[in-house]
Amino acid sequence: MWTTLKRTWHAARLTLHIAILLSPFALAAWVFHAAVSNNLGVPLGVFGALAVLLFFRRWWRQWAVLISEAWRLGVRLAPDLAAFVKVKLQRAQRQVQGDWRDLRRWARR
Structure with a gap:
C-alpha cells in the first residue's frame, strides 16, 4: 500500500509540475486570442x-527538456498509435459498409 501511495503522490506532483511549466503557453495563447478576437491584428x-514567453525566459531550459522528452515519447508511441488508428478505421469502414448494405436491402423491399 505504501508503494502505491508513493507512486500516486509522485505522479500527482509530476502532473502539477508539468501543468505549472506549461501555464505560460496557455497565457500566451490567451493573449494571442484576445488580440485577434478584439480586431487588434495577428x-x-x-x-x-x-x-509573455519572453517574460518567462528562465523556464526556457526546462521547456527544452520537456519538449525533447515529449518528442522522444511521441516517436516511441507513434507506431502503436498508428496501428491502433488503422484497426479502428478498418472496423468503422466495415461497420459503415454493412449498414449501407442493410439500407440498400431495406430500400429494395
Whole structure:
C-alpha cells in the first residue's frame, strides 16, 4: 500500500509540475486570442504572446527538456498509435459498409 501511495503522490506532483511549466503557453495563447478576437491584428497577438514567453525566459531550459522528452515519447508511441488508428478505421469502414448494405436491402423491399 505504501508503494502505491508513493507512486500516486509522485505522479500527482509530476502532473502539477508539468501543468505549472506549461501555464505560460496557455497565457500566451490567451493573449494571442484576445488580440485577434478584439480586431487588434495577428502581428500584435504574436508580439503579445512572444512578450509573455519572453517574460518567462528562465523556464526556457526546462521547456527544452520537456519538449525533447515529449518528442522522444511521441516517436516511441507513434507506431502503436498508428496501428491502433488503422484497426479502428478498418472496423468503422466495415461497420459503415454493412449498414449501407442493410439500407440498400431495406430500400429494395
